[in-house]
Amino acid sequence: MGALFEVRPADIDETPLDGEQPGDYVKRLAREKAMVVSRLVPDGIVIGSDTSVVADGRILGKPASPADAAKTLQLLSARTHQVMTAVAVVVNGWAEVRLVVTEVTFRELRPDEISAYVRTGEPMDKAGSYGVQGLGGIFLESFQGSYSSVVGLPLRETADLLAQAGYPVWTTWQPGQESLNE
Numbered sequence: 001m002g003a004l005f006e007v008r009p010a011d012i013d014e015t016p017l018d019g020e021q022p023g024d025y026v027k028r029l030a031r032e033k034a035m036v037v038s039r040l041v042p043d044g045i046v047i048g049s050d051t052s053v054v055a056d057g058r059i060l061g062k063p064a065s066p067a068d069a070a071k072t073l074q075l076l077s078a079r080t081h082q083v084m085t086a087v088a089v090v091v092n093g094w095a096e097v098r099l100v101v102t103e104v105t106f107r108e109l110r111p112d113e114i115s116a117y118v119r120t121g122e123p124m125d126k127a128g129s130y131g132v133q134g135l136g137g138i139f140l141e142s143f144q145g146s147y148s149s150v151v152g153l154p155l156r157e158t159a160d161l162l163a164q165a166g167y168p169v170w171t172t173w174q175p176g177q178e179s180l181n182e
Helices: 022-040 066-076 111-120 135-139 147-151 155-164
Strands: 046-055 058-060 080-091 094-106 140-144
Touching: 022 046, 022 058, 022 080, 022 094, 046 066, 046 155, 058 066, 066 111, 080 147, 080 155, 094 147, 094 155, 111 135, 135 140, 147 155
Parallel strands: none
Antiparallel strands: 046 058, 046 080, 080 094, 094 140
16 A cells, blocks of 8 residues: 554454454454554554454354364365454544455365465464465455455555545655555
């Protein structure tokens, strides 16, 4: 998007609340992350985001073990699931959250490729045990929605929220500028 940024992790409890729906859960976490960091940087523009993979209405978080990652990938094989990403922007007491839901369909995964993928370590810190922007991208058969949301930050919605907050990213673009964060 061309925006300069600094990463500040937010230490929050990511346990779902009793009866909390997946979309509400993701929005709550994005907002809480942004609010925690905004207290540390009160004059800053803070973006918080969270992504969950949802199958059969159940949130599939980051795997606890390689066996857990393999089990999750087998569950997603030859099926459609949802990737829910929420983004929150907080600035000067103003806060807004957007939720983006993308339908992702995996092709059928062979047990040997699941094992090989898990051995790479890539699934171990990813919701749903895969990274579409990495090696796991070969598992995608199709998707309906936002690719950048599946990667982890819905760019259009983030730019819209920043503009709504009075900080349109395109006003900082310079001729010949391809990317500030390569």
